[in-house]
Amino acid sequence: MIDPTAKLSVSRQAIMLGISRGSVYYKPRPVSDADLKLMHRIDKLHMEFPFAGSRMLRGLLVQEGFKVGRLHIATLMKRMGIEALYRKPNTSKPAPGHKIYPYLLRKLPITRPNQVWAMDITYIPMARGFIYLAAVLDWFTRRVLAWRVSITLEADFCIEAVEEALAKHGTPEIFNTDQGSQFTSTDFIKVLAAREVKISMDGKGAWRDNVFIERLWRSIKYEEVYLRAYASVSEARAGIGRYLTFYNTRRPHSSLDGRTPNQAYFNQPMPEAVAA
Incomplete structure (x- = not known):
């Protein structure tokens, strides 16, 4: 899809194709078919039960016949960028040194576009x-x-x-x-x-x-x-x-x-x- 030998720069080719520039240089590690199947099922379960963490998801998956440990599920969830949707203390972990900004929407009436x-x-x-x-x-x-x-x-x-x-x-x-x-x-x-x-x-x-x-x-x-x-x-x-x-x-x-x-x-x- 991307041609490094073309006259058009790699960055420009990426923009025209609608993909991120960083993705062009990324060499993905292979994911096993078993893990892909697990990840696809975890995604659907997360949509249905967004409050479910790795422990509950393991129980749901075991009920469906999957043989998998909780830590492996947690690893796959991290790779997928998902986590249980409930408020819990000290769970947000931005990269070290990154500034965190305060939450500004609490009790704020949102009444118009672009607000x-x-x-x-x-x-x-x-x-x-x-x-x-x-x-x-x-x-x-x-x-x-x-x-x-x-x-x-x-x-x-x-x-x-x-x-x-x-x-x-x-x-x-x-x-x-x-x-x-x-x-x-x-x-x-x-x-x-x-x-x-x-x-x-x-x-x-x-x-x-x-x-x-x-x-x-x-x-x-x-x-x-x-x-x-x-x-x-x-x-x-x-x-x-x-x-x-x-x-x-x-x-x-x-x-x-x-x-x-x-x-x-x-x-x-x-x-x-x-x-x-």
Whole structure:
């Protein structure tokens, strides 16, 4: 897909293909078929039982016939970038030296587009592997403003998504994430600080703080990802892109009085019903 001998730079080729620059140079370690099967099942169980930690997930998997230890499940969960969604003390572990910002959304009325944006990362299973999906979401309208996929959990694909959202949609008042190392990295913070965006961070596992983007992950997985078996990263990107276009432009939301995220974001009225 990427041709190092081409006249076009590797970075430019990556941008045109919609993949993170860091992924181009990453040499993935092979994942066994058994672990891939486990990871795909863990992902579905996590969607169904987001409060389940490694101990409970092991019990659920054993009930289904898997022979696996709790520590191995915990290792796979870490690789997938997921953890049980419940508030617990001292669980957020950003990279050493990274600054943590306070949570700014507690009891804050969110009443308009571009007041608060949120960002998160999720695991996306494929037929023979997996990728990660990062998305920037407008909190009030649920509109996906930008997204990227990557084969690594490095920060650069998150930075690219944020830069695209800022370029296309202006500057939010507040940007909220968890305390993951991607979001506390110096390069990520610089992008927001340059625009004088207020940075808000919740703790990992604080499900109330991430509820809207968790609903997005649930929708995209049950309505798109779990119905497919992507054969390649490019196929996954195309399928996700089609779904997110549908999500923004055609999928009605009860929380938006039946409007789509695009209608709510651009303050468009509901279309009039066509008489039978």
